[in-house]
Amino acid sequence: MTGIWSSPGAPGICNYALVYDVHGVLHSDGTYLLYATYANPPDPTHCASSIVFSGTVYGTGCDKATEHFSNNLNYQGNATMSHVCAIPSAESKPALLGWGYRLSSGPTPQTSATFQQNLLPYLTCNGSNVCSVVFGWGGRTIMESAPATPPGSDSCYYPNNFGIQPQTTVTGGYITLDPGVQYKDLIGSTEAVVLFYRGQLNSQNVRVPCGYQVHQRMSMLCSTGEQDGVWVPDQVLSFGIGTTNVSAIRGPSDKAERYWSPKVTSALINSLLLEQQDRSR
Amino acid sequence: MSDKKYGTCTMKRRRRTSAHCTIIAALALVCIFSEGSGAQASQDKTEAVTANSMPDLMDELVKRYGYIVTLETPRYSYSDDLEDTGKKSVGDSKAILQPKTNALFLTVPVSSTITADKMAAVLSQLVQKQSASPHGGHYRVEQDDQVFHIIPTEVRDRSGNWASQKSVFDTPVSLAKADRSSYDSLVLVLNAIGEKEHFSVRPFQLPAMVMHNSHSVMEARDEPARQVITRILSATNNKLTWRAFFYEPMQSYLFSVFLVSPSAKPPEMRPPTVPVSANSHTATTPASPSSAPPSK
Numbered sequence: 001m002t003g004i005w006s007s008p009g010a011p012g013i014c015n016y017a018l019v020y021d022v023h024g025v026l027h028s029d030g031t032y033l034l035y036a037t038y039a040n041p042p043d044p045t046h047c048a049s050s051i052v053f054s055g056t057v058y059g060t061g062c063d064k065a066t067e068h069f070s071n072n073l074n075y076q077g078n079a080t081m082s083h084v085c086a087i088p089s090a091e092s093k094p095a096l097l098g099w100g101y102r103l104s105s106g107p108t109p110q111t112s113a114t115f116q117q118n119l120l121p122y123l124t125c126n127g128s129n130v131c132s133v134v135f136g137w138g139g140r141t142i143m144e145s146a147p148a149t150p151p152g153s154d155s156c157y158y159p160n161n162f163g164i165q166p167q168t169t170v171t172g173g174y175i176t177l178d179p180g181v182q183y184k185d186l187i188g189s190t191e192a193v194v195l196f197y198r199g200q201l202n203s204q205n206v207r208v209p210c211g212y213q214v215h216q217r218m219s220m221l222c223s224t225g226e227q228d229g230v231w232v233p234d235q236v237l238s239f240g241i242g243t244t245n246v247s248a249i250r251g252p253s254d255k256a257e258r259y260w261s262p263k264v265t266s267a268l269i270n271s272l273l274l275e276q277q278d279r280s281r
Numbered sequence: 282m283s284d285k286k287y288g289t290c291t292m293k294r295r296r297r298t299s300a301h302c303t304i305i306a307a308l309a310l311v312c313i314f315s316e317g318s319g320a321q322a323s324q325d326k327t328e329a330v331t332a333n334s335m336p337d338l339m340d341e342l343v344k345r346y347g348y349i350v351t352l353e354t355p356r357y358s359y360s361d362d363l364e365d366t367g368k369k370s371v372g373d374s375k376a377i378l379q380p381k382t383n384a385l386f387l388t389v390p391v392s393s394t395i396t397a398d399k400m401a402a403v404l405s406q407l408v409q410k411q412s413a414s415p416h417g418g419h420y421r422v423e424q425d426d427q428v429f430h431i432i433p434t435e436v437r438d439r440s441g442n443w444a445s446q447k448s449v450f451d452t453p454v455s456l457a458k459a460d461r462s463s464y465d466s467l468v469l470v471l472n473a474i475g476e477k478e479h480f481s482v483r484p485f486q487l488p489a490m491v492m493h494n495s496h497s498v499m500e501a502r503d504e505p506a507r508q509v510i511t512r513i514l515s516a517t518n519n520k521l522t523w524r525a526f527f528y529e530p531m532q533s534y535l536f537s538v539f540l541v542s543p544s545a546k547p548p549e550m551r552p553p554t555v556p557v558s559a560n561s562h563t564a565t566t567p568a569s570p571s572s573a574p575p576s577k
Contacts, residue, residue, distance in 0.1 A: 007569055007570070007571035008569070009569060009571065009572070010568035010569035010571070010572035010575075013568050013569070013572040013573055013575060013576075014568075014569065014571055014572035014573065018571055020571070036570075036571075038571075045573065046572060046573045047571055047572060047573075048570070048571045048572065048573070051570045051571060053570070059549070060547075060549050069570035071570060071571065071572075073572070073573040073574070074573075074574065075568075075570075075572065075573055075574040077570070079570075109484075112489060114493075141518075141547055144490055144491075160379060161334065161336075161379040161380045161381075161382055161526075162379065162380075162526040162528060162535060163336055163352075163354075163524045163526040163535070163537060164485070164486065164526075164535070164537070165486060165537075165539070167486075171487070171488035171489060171490065171491070171539075171540060172488065172491075172540050173488050173490065173491035173517070173519040173521075173540050174491070174517075174518055174519050174547050175490060175491060175494040175495060176495070176518065176547075178496075183494060184490075184493060184494060185489075185490050186489035186490060186493055187489075188489070189486070190483070190484050190485055190486070190487065192483045192484070192485050192535060193485060193486065196535075221547075223549060224549055
């Protein structure tokens with residue numbers, strides 16, 4: 001981590017405004033250690049040539065920090081720092097990572113498409129409009145919610161007493177980014193839902209071809225009292241279930257489609273039935 | 282928990298209580314009791330809520346009060362507990378066997394902010410009402426701090442006789458200690474239940490983005506599956522609840538997870554404790570980190 005620190009000076013002690021070169025490290029737990037240096041200060045007995053800053057970044061917006069400083073003139077103290085709550089300006093076009101993409105250790109449903117997108121870097125710009133600092137977003141919390149638009153639609157749903165709910169809004173919720181600038185979104189359903197609407201769970205109600213469309217709003221949380229930042233105000237997510245295929249679209253992404261055939265589902269159902277028979281023996 | 286705390290549309294609670302009942306729809310009757318004045322009176326006001334089924338009524342309670350309430354339905358086998366809704370729902374002639382539902386109504390606090398004890402009382406009332414219904418199972422309520430579980434205890438067998446039924450989520454499961462996504466941890470628990478019981482538990486409707494992006498170190502040693510699932514969902518830092526419906530044609534439970542309250546934000550990150558320096562030069566009002574110590 002490198003940068004500069006502008007000191008306004010201390011009237012009556014160090015009467016100079018100085019710009020220090022800064023380098024150091026910010027750890028994933030929010031603690032930091034920074035070294036600020038000014039090679040030849042104009043008044044070396046009152047103006048420090050080196051300062052060490054340490055502390056912890058905190059706040060939902062990662063926009064506050066504790067600070068302990070000590071300098072080569074044997075002066076030290078505590079203070080706090082704050083910054084405007086940074087938010088992404090936009091995100092990159094969603095890229096399809098795959099169907100049933102293995103996000104960590106376990107397999108994800110073959111009927112969900114995983115899209116990945118980058119939060120576009122946040123740049124700090126000086127008065128001359130020269131932009132230099134790129135933000136990492138690790139530790140920040142993003143929220144998926146439904147925008148204040150008409151709800152989506154679900155042509156697969158039919159009234160039932162199995163607790164299956166129509167998918168007319170995004171599922172929503174919070175994610176803490178860990179670390180970096182990317183996050184993943186899954187568009188789709190579990191295999192059981194696809195089988196259910198294909199009427200292949202014991203030849204019941206056939207609803208395909210059908211699908212759902214929902215509206216999605218993406219925002220990043222700031223600390224209490226600060227407005228959360230929205231970088232995707234409203235985009236449409238779509239999922240389609242056909243007799244032999246499934247498809248997914250996330251906002252401006254290209255349509256992702258895959259063949260998930262009756263043959264595949266038959267094999268799955270057979271394995272389920274065999275599993276049950278084994279258990280009942 | 283005491284039923285005395287709650288009035289009903291047909292009962293007077295105390296002398297000073299007056300009931301104002303307004304019919305707002307053919308099926309909905311709202312009763313508002315007012316009593317005394319001040320904050321306590323506001324908390325004591327009650328009204329009636331009604332829904333076409335226990336799950337629907339539970340949804341309403343979760344929406345109103347924001348508590349996490351999970352629900353597991355029993356495995357029905359008695360013909361009078363099931364109905365063919367094929368024609369009714371889609372005009373299809375195929376048989377679609379679904380659990381029969383009963384309209385239920387409860388008397389609940391008007392205030393949306395109620396204590397966990399009051400929530401327990403409301404849910405206790407819910408399972409009592411369900412038990413008195415002509416169709417469906419018997420349930421109990423289990424409280425785990427701020428989380429409530431509605432658990433089936435009895436259901437009628439094929440002959441119509443009441444028989445006890447063990448919840449599959451009481452099954453003890455183990456998870457090797459590892460950092461996994463919430464989705465992976467959940468699926469491992471559901472699979473572990475399926476390996477020990479005669480019935481599979483299959484993930485159904487899930488908040489995919491949250492469950493795949495959040496991860497935590499999770500471990501379990503012969504713990505009831507219900508407790509482990511509660512821990513997994515809690516570790517996402519989202520207020521999530523779950524439902525497990527027994528799907529008779531597949532002889533499996535369909536397990537869904539829903540967000541309780543989209544507006545409930547995760548806790549604010551608080552500042553760490555700042556160590557106090559013992560150095561004599563530490564300033565209470567620092568001049569500037571770039572200066573020498575201020576003169577005394």
